[in-house]
Amino acid sequence: MAAEPLLNQLIEALRCLPGVGPKSAQRMALHLLERNREGGLRLASVLVEAMQKIGRCKQCRDLTELEVCSICASPRRDQSLLCIVESPVDVLAIEQATAYKGRYFVLLGRLSPLDGIGPAELGLDQLAEQLEQNTLEEMIIATNPTVEGEATSYYLQSMAKAQNIKVTCIAHGVPLGGELEYTDQSTLAHAFGRRLLVD
Amino acid sequence: MAAEPLLNQLIEALRCLPGVGPKSAQRMALHLLERNREGGLRLASVLVEAMQKIGRCKQCRDLTELEVCSICASPRRDQSLLCIVESPVDVLAIEQATAYKGRYFVLLGRLSPLDGIGPAELGLDQLAEQLEQNTLEEMIIATNPTVEGEATSYYLQSMAKAQNIKVTCIAHGVPLGGELEYTDQSTLAHAFGRRLLVD
Numbered sequence: 001m002a003a004e005p006l007l008n009q010l011i012e013a014l015r016c017l018p019g020v021g022p023k024s025a026q027r028m029a030l031h032l033l034e035r036n037r038e039g040g041l042r043l044a045s046v047l048v049e050a051m052q053k054i055g056r057c058k059q060c061r062d063l064t065e066l067e068v069c070s071i072c073a074s075p076r077r078d079q080s081l082l083c084i085v086e087s088p089v090d091v092l093a094i095e096q097a098t099a100y101k102g103r104y105f106v107l108l109g110r111l112s113p114l115d116g117i118g119p120a121e122l123g124l125d126q127l128a129e130q131l132e133q134n135t136l137e138e139m140i141i142a143t144n145p146t147v148e149g150e151a152t153s154y155y156l157q158s159m160a161k162a163q164n165i166k167v168t169c170i171a172h173g174v175p176l177g178g179e180l181e182y183t184d185q186s187t188l189a190h191a192f193g194r195r196l197l198v199d
Numbered sequence: 200m201a202a203e204p205l206l207n208q209l210i211e212a213l214r215c216l217p218g219v220g221p222k223s224a225q226r227m228a229l230h231l232l233e234r235n236r237e238g239g240l241r242l243a244s245v246l247v248e249a250m251q252k253i254g255r256c257k258q259c260r261d262l263t264e265l266e267v268c269s270i271c272a273s274p275r276r277d278q279s280l281l282c283i284v285e286s287p288v289d290v291l292a293i294e295q296a297t298a299y300k301g302r303y304f305v306l307l308g309r310l311s312p313l314d315g316i317g318p319a320e321l322g323l324d325q326l327a328e329q330l331e332q333n334t335l336e337e338m339i340i341a342t343n344p345t346v347e348g349e350a351t352s353y354y355l356q357s358m359a360k361a362q363n364i365k366v367t368c369i370a371h372g373v374p375l376g377g378e379l380e381y382t383d384q385s386t387l388a389h390a391f392g393r394r395l396l397v398d
Contacts, residue, residue: 007264013242016239016241017213018227018230027218029249032250033249050205051239064205088233
């Protein structure tokens, strides 16, 4: 390679980011070097701190640099509502889109016996302990509507029913602003089958 | 915000990268935290080193952590060929696409009097010194085919002619693999006007 070793190293290192190929990495490296060295240095220091300090919340398994994440620790969150999600991204998405004020439980995956992911890997024993404390009024299941997500959902439903806790699932159907014409068949079939009575 | 401060800081810091909006930054942060902490730490250390050490080559103004970049310092590069480009990305692009074995001169911009960018800002006095040394046989102009790039090209052509140095410009026209139907009008008109005799 004719280009400079350190520049090459930077381009290579940037490719650890998801969705960043050789061309984007090159553009990013040159952008930082030519226009935003301060931003680059700041990114580096935050990266080190985040990679070293961020762990899992003891209670909900979400990403946090604290022992218990700020949502679990907050006295303003409703302790009687628990929303189960697959990943930390889902927590961010729900926080940004909704006014939900309960707590979360992050599975960090979905049931997938073929990949060796069973209830233990998803922290479901930890969840069972929380359900046994009898403080929950409603468990909201927000796993992804995929085959494995649905399987996980059924497992969670049976766990909640065993403790007589009310279970709900977030609604699946045609997205708002979407058009029936462009909605995939399985979504449309699901939406049609689960049509609601208008009163 | 309900999410964790350090995670938020990381998402915010990642947005200094070009083309990275809030959603991509979120995805990148979670990807690094969940799957590639080592890559994140490595990126951080390379970033610090690059931001602090990479400067400009004394001879060609390209980005390098050395005093003189590896292309200028290489005894295997042809000292009689000089390719003028606008930016370090152009050097990378030419190195990756062609078998060019001469040296480069990086303008770091293009003539744009309205923005206060004149010959001095582009290091053209430095280039003039190099032209006066009479070691050049050919100057290859590879500025971008934009209005400002063309103006810069004319200026460079007059500089080379004053020293009796042969000047060439890279060809502009319909891109290979492109279709005439989808080629923009000005490119097609240019390609048509500059048609070559087939012998």
